[in-house]
Amino acid sequence: MAVVASGAQLRAMEDLLPQQEDLLYEEELARNPYNLKMWIRYIQARTEASPKRRYLLYERALRALPGSYKLWHAYLSERRLAVRGLRPDDVTFDSLNNTFERALVTMHKMPRIWVEYLQLLMEQRLVTRTRRTFDRALASLPITQHDRIWQLYLKFIHSSGIPVETAVRLYRRYLKLEPTHAEEYIAYLKAKGRWSEAAQKLAELLNDDTFRSLEGKSKHALWLELCDIITKHPKDVAGMRVDAILRGGIRRFTDEVGRLWTSLADYYIRRSMFEKARDVYEEGLCSVLTVHDFSLIYDAYTQFEESLLSASMEQLADDEEGGAAEEGDDGADFLLKDDGNDVDLRLARLEHLMNRRPELLSSVILRQNPHNVAEWHKRVKLFEGKPTKQILTYTEAVRTVDPDKATGKPHSLWCAFAKFYERHGDVPNARIIFQKATEARYKYVDDLAQVWCEWVEMELRHSNFKRALELVTRVLTPPPRPARMTQEEERALSVQERVYRNLKLHMLHTDLEESLGTRESTCAAYDRILELRIATPQVILNYALFLTEQKAFEDAFKVYERGIALFKYPHVKDIWSAYLVAFVERYGGKKLERARDLYEQAIKDAPAQDCKSLYLDYAKLEETHGLARHAMDIYSRALQAVPKDQRKSVIDIYVSRASDFFGIAKVREIYESAIEAEPPNDLSDNDVRELCMRYAALETKLGEIDRARAIYVHGSAVSHPDRAADFWAAWRAFEVRHGNEDTFKEMMRILRSVKVSFSHMQINSIVDAARITSRAEAEAGVAPGAGPGAKRPREGGDAMAELEAEAVAAMGLGGAGGAAPSGRTALSGFVSAGVIQQGGDKEGGAAGGKQEQRKAPAAANPEEIDLDADMDDGGGVADMDVAQKAVPAAVFGSLAGLAAKGKDGGGGAEGGGERLKKQRT
Incomplete structure (x- = not known):
């Protein structure tokens, strides 16, 4: 076996040694071992060699060129492919890790090497080594390339098995580099249940005015997010000043603060501080400015009271069951015990809250606009049957409403306040209110005048006629002022100094004088109006009517004359009508010449649109007390004076009266003159046609x-x-x-x-x-009758006129020369409307x-259709035998x-x- 093993080793060693085909590369590298291209060719040429042989080539090359990024990257990439699919605890990973460490000795400025190494460590689940390697990478690379490392670092943080404390510390370091990514940190803290740190970080962001959310959240949304955290997790954020934080948000946002108030109350409810929560709800209801916020707080408040009531009733039911079990043992002791039954109290609170809703809602609307007069009146009606509250409301209203900013009529509050006392039988206090109202500041004179009128009417209702007259006299007394004052200076005076010129008060004065005073005092009151030049046509008519009722007819006519001198048409029209009617009723035909002069003067001053009635009344006067011939002349003058649209109605009356006085001859004359009248006295075509039909x-x-x-x-x-x-x-x-x-x-x-x-x-x-x-074209520089190509567009031109011109040109207008003879229209084949008979008929x-005689025969039209002149519209009469x-x-x-x-x-x-x-x- 030893012999066999040694043989295998020998074969492996032989495999690592250079072969015959490697001699060329070896000789070249022996001469120049630092030739990078040769090393790369050598390695690429041995792609079929064993991994060990290739690794040996890489090692030899890197020993000669340790600073070559291309060699290190290719070597490490090939080594990483070799470990793919192996277990993380395989020894090959250790060898690869050592290779990366050797590479980083010289490649520590290359972020790609660091990223691949860190990815390799993350695959091996080496938490501590990976974290330290990340720190080494951040320390080695320049800060401009840290973002590439942090992207992988954050991914490593979110992977499983990373302690939360480690991740939190790393996030804090990351936020020093990228403070705008704080929302990611908050989301991570919320996911890990670190509510206290999340709330603190949110509070820091809200206090930072320079922070801009990358997720597009507004400051209000961040406040609501903070409220959700601190209210739903009050125990976790015990170290924070929740009340101060939420109240700061409420002060910062003027609208959409309903959620903040309910969140603050919810915080106290979760901490079982129910009374404090109730105080927060009450404070929120009394401070919000919108109905939406009010509805949110009110609904939450109602739900809170209902939940407390339900809990109390359930607790009471449980106590009764337990008490029933103990009563059998010792009933006397049970009767002496305090059972803590507060159901009635909670029920009363809920009922009181529901009854107060209209009042609270009215307060919200008034906080939006405290100068809304109509809303103050509505608020008073809410306290119907509670005089004290109504008085307090009126007092607050007249103190709060600013006349310059008021919506509505501020004086109506003073008047309603005084009438309130009057309805309750306290007239002296009503007078005090009116006195204060007359001294208050107003924007318009009419407002103060209305207050005085209401005061006078109150005195009249209580039959204090003398006091009422004294009040009017007092207010109409002009205050002392310089003899000459410009209009600008007069406008700068207060309302109280200008109220003496108010026509409404003067009319009230005249009414009181007519009812309570004498003729002389009443005339003095009317004359005062005329002297101040504030009279209207109605004042003239009232003055004259009063004198007529007093049988002072000539004085009444003088008043009419003064009114006619003061006013012009159309305001004087009613004065003239009343004057003439009164004069005719008084004298009839006794002073006919004077009446004629009055009518002539009235007709002279009247415009055409308003003179018809004067002419008719004048003619009626002549018919009744004068001469019928004069009446006919007046009707004839009326036809020439009235507008065209009124002439037919005058003719109808003219014909009727002429028929009654002079018969058919005069009627014929009227009809013929009207039908044949020429401008400007002619009638419209419709009127002429109708008169012709009636005359016929x-x-x-x-x-x-x-x-x-x-x-x-x-x-x-x-x-x-x-x-x-x-x-x-x-x-x-x-x-x-x-x-x-x-x-x-x-x-x-x-x-x-x-x-x-x-x-x-x-x-x-x-x-x-x-x-x-064509004239417009000539002015624009385009030849009349030129072709379409010669036309040029004109701004503001009449397209319809151009089309009509083309149509007329197509019909043959203008003849060969392009223009018709003067005074005639040269239309080819057109037959004149007048039928010219043969032989000069x-x-x-x-x-x-x-x-008219035809000067020359018209040119024959070959397309003219020969129509029988005697043919009627039915057609075919000439063709029938x-x-x-x-x-x-x-x-x-x-x-x-x-x-x-x-x-x-x-x-x-x-x-x-x-x-x-x-x-x-």
């Missing part, structure tokens, strides 16, 4: 058929066939009832002519838009206008001559107008 209906009733037809012809010019269907229906019914075939055809011809006329108007509007567009129809028969002349009677004249002369708006003028006489 009147003439039809009188049997004037031709006059009625002429009126219809005249009204057709303003009657759009599509928008005035009622007019054409009325004319059609008229022709069916009173006309014949010729008159009906004439109506249909006029209808077609009107249609063409309105179409022509629409085309003219398009042409005008095209001209405006007159143009017919309402839209034909004046008679209808047998005709002459009507005997006796059928028409006296109208036969007129019918023949109308047939010879042609119809139309102008012909009808001529007949209308001839028949007026």
